[in-house]
Amino acid sequence: MTGRRTNSNMPRSGLVANAHLPRLQPYQRCKCGSCRECKDNEKWDRVFAKFEVKDYLDERRTSRSPLNDL
Numbered sequence: 001m002t003g004r005r006t007n008s009n010m011p012r013s014g015l016v017a018n019a020h021l022p023r024l025q026p027y028q029r030c031k032c033g034s035c036r037e038c039k040d041n042e043k044w045d046r047v048f049a050k051f052e053v054k055d056y057l058d059e060r061r062t063s064r065s066p067l068n069d070l
Helices: 036-049
Strands: none
Touching: none
């Protein structure tokens, strides 16, 4: 097996390897509030809200060093 490896499932047509793909649309969550996915998202939103950092950026919108409080 000294030959060159190729993917036999790939078509041998003139497809370009670096062809541009269409942009993906941003994911939009369901907002009905009653389906299983909405209830699960609501549960995880409550869990992660406990870990939200409110003062992460100062007034100039730059990250604050934790050493400033010392």
